[in-house]
Amino acid sequence: MLYLPDISNRMEVQSTPVNYLPIIFQILVALGFAVGTMVVTHMIGPKRRTAEKLTPFESGIEVIGNARQPFSIKYFLVAILFVLFDVEVIFMYPWAVNFRELGLDGMIQMFIFMGTLLLGFIYIIKKKALDWE
Amino acid sequence: MSLFYFVALLSIFFALMVIFAKNPVHSVLYLIITFFTFTIHYILLNAQFLAVVNFIVYMGAILVLFLHVLMYMNLNNEGSEMKSMLMKVSGLIAGMCLLVTLVGSMKTLAVSDPVNLQDADLGLVKNLGKVLFSEFLLPFEVSSILLLSAMVGAVLLAKKEPKSI
Amino acid sequence: MELAFVIEKFVLITVVFVLTLLVAMYSTLAERKIAGFLQDRVGPNRAGPFGILQPLADGAKMFFKEEIIPTESNRFLFIAGPSLAILTACIGSAVIPWGQKLTFGDYVVDLQVTDINVGILYIFGVVSLGVYGVMIGGWASNNKFSLMGAIRAASQNISYEIPMGLSIIALLMVTGTLSLKEISEQQSGFVNWNIWYQPLGFLIFLICAFAETNRTPFDLPECETELVGGYHTEYSSMKLGFYLFAEYINMFVSSAVMATLYFGGYNFPFMYDLGLSENWITIIGVIMLFAKIFFFIFFFMWVRWTIPRFRYDQLMNLGWKVLIPLAIANIVLTGIVITVKDLL
Secondary structure (H helix, E strand, C coil), X not given: CCCCCCCCCCXXXXXXXXXXXXXXXXXXXXXXXXXXXXXXXXXXXXXXXXXXXXXXXCCCCCCCCCCCCCCCHHHHHHHHHHHHHHHHHHHHHHHHHCHHHHHHHHHHHHHHHHHHHHHHHHHHHHCCCCCCC | CHHHHHHHHHHHHHHHHHHHCCCHHHHHHHHHHHHHHHHHHHHHCCCHHHHHHHHHXXXXXXXXXXXXXHHHCCCCCCCCCCCCHHHHHHHHHHHXXXXXXXXXXXXXXXXCCCCCCCCCCCCCHHHHHHHHCCCCHHHHHHHXXXXXXXXXXXXXXXXXCCCCC | CCHHHHHHHHHHHXXXXXXXXXXXXXXXXXXXXXXXXXXXXXXXXXXXXXXXXXXXXXXXXXXXXXXCCCCCCCHHHHHHHHHHHHHHHHHHHHHCCCCCEEEECCEEEECCCCCCCCHHXXXXXXXXXXXXXHHHHHHXXXXXXXXXXXXXXXXXXXXXXXXXXHXXXXXXHHHCCCCHHHHHHHCCCCCCCHHHCCHHHHHHHHHHXXXXXXXXXXXHHHCHHHHCCHHHCCCCHHHHHHHHXXXXXXXXXXXXXXXXXXXXXXXXXXXXXCCCCHHHHHHXXXXXXHXXXXXXXXXXXXXXXXXXXXXXXXXXXXXXXXXXXXXXXXXXXXXXXXXXXXXX
């Protein structure tokens, strides 16, 4: 038997902009750690530079060209589809949080939204846009 | 209020750095920081959901896309700056047009009271969801069609039809 | 703002930070010990009793190694890459509730750095920023292997973010809040744990967590049979250390998130029935949370030494064609079940 927690009469906890201040603190601490470690390791490490050592690694053979070259469009397509789906996912958060209050109407409205995007998803699959030969 | 001016100054500074940076990848990095300051602005306005959306969608998704584009491009030819006079002149004219438009629209702006929100907690996720699914339901559903057309367009542009012999 | 608040937060952040680093350090040892156990070897046992000083030796080695910055690379971005990786790994832990309140006389300390309304989304955002460190580092190296590794990593991470977000949505429909503190509190006891309501969602989340932390079987970005060292081919000394360390920190944070979202966080069975004082409940709760986290870290390692790596097309197919439809089906199913239950 599925048992769902009772959330109907829960107190709404509000956070204010002040609650975000500790996140800034944490970013500062992490930044300090990263920069400090970088500086220390830069100072105490040995430095013996030779021209060969500083060439890009290409399995020991002569380097041909460099890595600034055009790349497969496939990855770009993945990135652009990711942005679109990410926006879709973001739209669903306000709905999911209010899911109980919005009830059946909200669910139908959201399913229409999802259905439209599912059409796009089916189109993508049918077009074999995400197939990797 | 002074906090606002401090963050706004940071935003403008990093936005300028985006333009002045020579390396396009540096520009993207500065753009990330600029968007981060925008996130702080949203939090200061108590628009917490919008802040985190800005964080995820702009910083986490759209700029990743920008970076993808830069990584796939051939950035080798350093000497490909626009040298032709025509380009420079047309750029100047376009910039001036934008400036005129901006100044003109600034003149018609009415000063609004930014602090006077009707509901201070409107930016919280729960309240936003309630408004989105009642008052703004139609734009919400229409936006799904916008996303759909974007999807189809992306696939059409990026995917070559297999050639039939 | 009171000084006490700032000091309390800084102390708490420092404690969490040090704990994170300690756990990440000893995860490296645990990984090698577990690998040794699974492969019928001993594992590192020379530095100190049972090798417990091994992480310190490894760390010191990273510090004393030569820094190599290739001449072809972009110097600033080459340094920025690993720094960004460790930065994004370290800030995710800010919203995780480590325990309930501790009371010292009349001073109450909340064992959470901050409780914000959009807690889960903050973590989601930090995860999506994690891709920058890898991308920028791999691109700045100006090495073909690095670039391939970086692009693979970027595509993999962004592909698995979508099913991760969708699985969280199904969870939110049950909890009705984005605050991690509230989600923890709803799961008090044992029967209320979200894993019982969202088993499929948890499975999707778990797979995505593996992909987001670039752990085997999803470690294609550093697939050494194809790409030498992947995105960190050109890196040495502490910069390499940062990349490797960021992976362990990510593993720790995602274990903590999984424990909090699905396994009750700091809650444990019969927590209010044993007649313990509040402080004791909090302390045992923290220990229980860490026990859950260590179990997940062990699970990460167990999988790493058991399952072979995916091929790239298999990886993409799993992400886009299996996990996304499954996650959407999970949302629909959850929606229908809850609606029917509320109507009855």
